[in-house]
Amino acid sequence: MDQAAENSTILSGCITHHQEWVDIMKDVQSLYQELISKYKECSVLGSVTGLLHWDMQTVMPPKGTELRGEQLAALSGIVHSRITAPRMDELLTELEAHRGELDSDQQACMREIRRDQKRAVRIPQELVEEISRHSSACHEVWVKARANADFSSFAPYLEKMISLMRRQAEYLGYAGTPLDALIDQFEPDATAATFTRLFDEIKAANLPLLRKILDSPVKAERRFLEREYPADRQKQFGEDVMRRIGFDGDGGRLDTSVHPFCAGILGDVRITTRYNVNAPQQALFGIIHETGHALYEQGMDPAHFGTPLAEAVSYGLHESQSRLWENLIARSMPFWKCFWPRLKELFPAALSDVAVEQWVLAVNHVQPSLVRVEADELTYDLHIILRFEIERDLFSGKLSVSDLPRTWNRKMEEYLGVTPPNDGKEGVLQDVHWSGGSFGYFPSYSLGNIAAAQLWYAMRRDLPDIERKIASGAFDQVLAWLRTNVHRQGRRYTRDELMQRATGKPLGAADYSRYLTEKFSALYKL
């Protein structure tokens, strides 16, 4: 072969290779688009499910229950069959083999979709259905057992629920304890060991702090909270605050329901609350809490609508957004410097003889109590830690269901110094979670507190005069910081990566302990 011919062959070889590369790129991108469009359909159908739940809890007539059950079952069946379809696995496998041809956002999406798909594929449909059936039965028994404070009637149902959850954990796989597989649903990559470590740190700081507060001569005067605060004015105030802190009223709603929640995605994010005319702090901080969740959803990047990049990174991170607004911001003096005049204007009679300092102390009042959902900011985590430790020991085999009430009561005394008078609403049967198989869920609540404090200090580092801004009613920088560092990231990074990037250090309990100590030392003059 002469040189010219050889060159020509080389050249044509290059062209061929270039063409192949272009073809592969085109193929990879079209496979990726197919993956995304399938995932997006699941997201959209998931948002319909969210709306059906919102409707059920706010406006659905009582006789709609059966139809609603059929609607939810039909949708969940469709989503499950879509995500477990063989084509989904083919697409992921093919794309994983060409990872290098995807950009980093695309790689992140692929990683997260594979995560969801793996979980869905691993659990056999018959187990999903058995859990769903047992949940209904178990929930019904729980409602009665709770009302009658009769743990023994609930015990065999709980026993069975735990064994179903163990089966689920076996299918999902885990390195340490079966509980790890369940925790992973809510907090990817976190384990029982993660929480044991974090919670031991929190206990070490909280328990002595709690003792000091209880010994402090400072006592909050709270009687004025029991005066009359008309519901429509509570709502008006709540809506004022929502709007001021950044909730987009054109892309969401505030309604009333028995159990407050936030539902929806970009464009339509709805929160609910309930009003107690003799306890305005409940709806008020409830609204701010749910607004925190809503701001996360409203803050997602519309360019990534329907993909993991417009979804929350974990349950705990979602909770960090609600807690940050509810506790770190809205229970602080700077916040009330801004909103106190408006509050007094709306409730002139009830607050005529109250000073802002009294109000702030009252809404931060620390008092060990029996019921988690009524707990104050400081003791809340102790309720969670108790539940987590019980779950951990149930799944490691250290604790049996029959010992649950005794262990519950013993830990209540040890951590909170209170003794449940019964096993019902004020005792071991108080929460709905276990009756529905939600083991491994509780820790996310405290992880929310921990992450919120760490994000808060990082924000204050980046925006040194942020508390002055808050006091003047300018919340845009807080929101902008959260948008950039949390909301618009979606599931681009894992929770731990996201925390590292946003705060410059790994997720840990130190900032949270520091925050609680600083805050309550000041309030209670410790």
Add this chain to the structure above:
Amino acid sequence: MDQAAENSTILSGCITHHQEWVDIMKDVQSLYQELISKYKECSVLGSVTGLLHWDMQTVMPPKGTELRGEQLAALSGIVHSRITAPRMDELLTELEAHRGELDSDQQACMREIRRDQKRAVRIPQELVEEISRHSSACHEVWVKARANADFSSFAPYLEKMISLMRRQAEYLGYAGTPLDALIDQFEPDATAATFTRLFDEIKAANLPLLRKILDSPVKAERRFLEREYPADRQKQFGEDVMRRIGFDGDGGRLDTSVHPFCAGILGDVRITTRYNVNAPQQALFGIIHETGHALYEQGMDPAHFGTPLAEAVSYGLHESQSRLWENLIARSMPFWKCFWPRLKELFPAALSDVAVEQWVLAVNHVQPSLVRVEADELTYDLHIILRFEIERDLFSGKLSVSDLPRTWNRKMEEYLGVTPPNDGKEGVLQDVHWSGGSFGYFPSYSLGNIAAAQLWYAMRRDLPDIERKIASGAFDQVLAWLRTNVHRQGRRYTRDELMQRATGKPLGAADYSRYLTEKFSALYKL
């Protein structure tokens, strides 16, 4: 073969045959169950679509539009793919071959499911999508054209919509004119010829009656309707009436929306209205109208939930239920004998100097006008007939789009004696229907009036003292009669069979003409 052996063989042959027969029966029944469960899933998903529409028109925040569009598109795609799936056709074909082994209800279900499936299969997906895309564009242009009373800007879009509808008609098939295929979507087995015949009868009776009324010395005094009727009291009255006539408040709701409608199925049937404080009759009769629709849905047989036997037989029959309650019952003197005291109690100022006879005459006032949705009971059909005749002539080729405004105005003058001042809100562009491709829909409104009158006379034949019952506030017999003869039949019979069974004669306009003549002769002392 000896006799015993032969007998044994015969016997065993019988057993074998019997076994085969049992197997076929079992097979047929299990195929039937598979068919029903597939259809039911579509019904349930359809009810989700209904809820999304309800939500969109009552509570959805403005920025939810895009997400809602995605949700609706995803659901309609799923339902379409389910109903057109090859397995659906297989099941129907197999079952049709064993029709004799199904009972009559099952045969009716199969017939109706095949009807729906055939329609869905015949229209290619690309045409569905093209119509959907063009509808959006066409609707947008219509909104502007209507506001500017500029028919010429709308004409090319309407032209294209008609040609798309012609294509759809070709796919669906028809015996007479392409419009027949479109009418069949709303009124199975009815054709343009059916409506030409019915409407010619109505015109022959209505037009002379209208002349006589306009010449009558009796004039309704209506100024008191423009006084102030607070919206919350209108709602209260509406809810009273709904409950009294049989609406199950535990299985439905009343809300507010710009365009009133009824949505939902068994267990959750929601109606809407809008309130005009200076025109209480609008919300009041609107609520009763929608309640008539709701009673049909609430009256379906729960044992057949999700099947054609718990679905309305046609659009016109649905409309007969709303018109029967709104016009034949609620605009009658017996009805107001019952509700007048309550109405005066709620609006003491506005009605202080009004007698019940004045009220009844006022809410039955006949006055030719330009706008269909504001038309009185008598002239309403003339608006419909005009539209139907235009559609008929457009699709038969007798009328071109460019001639539409002239023909519209000429017919308005001929039938109603009024001249539209423009082509916009008061003229040819007033209705939304054509911009969305809903040709063949209008006649169902008048068919509702016709069927309502025929059902009403049959009910009075069966329950001779029903007007006395109504005057005393006892509506249970009316509802029971409708339940038995209409609601609980679902799609068991065709519309024409159902009317024959309920009234003892084929559907015809005679009773309707008789009803209008009797009613308005009495009111206007003709």
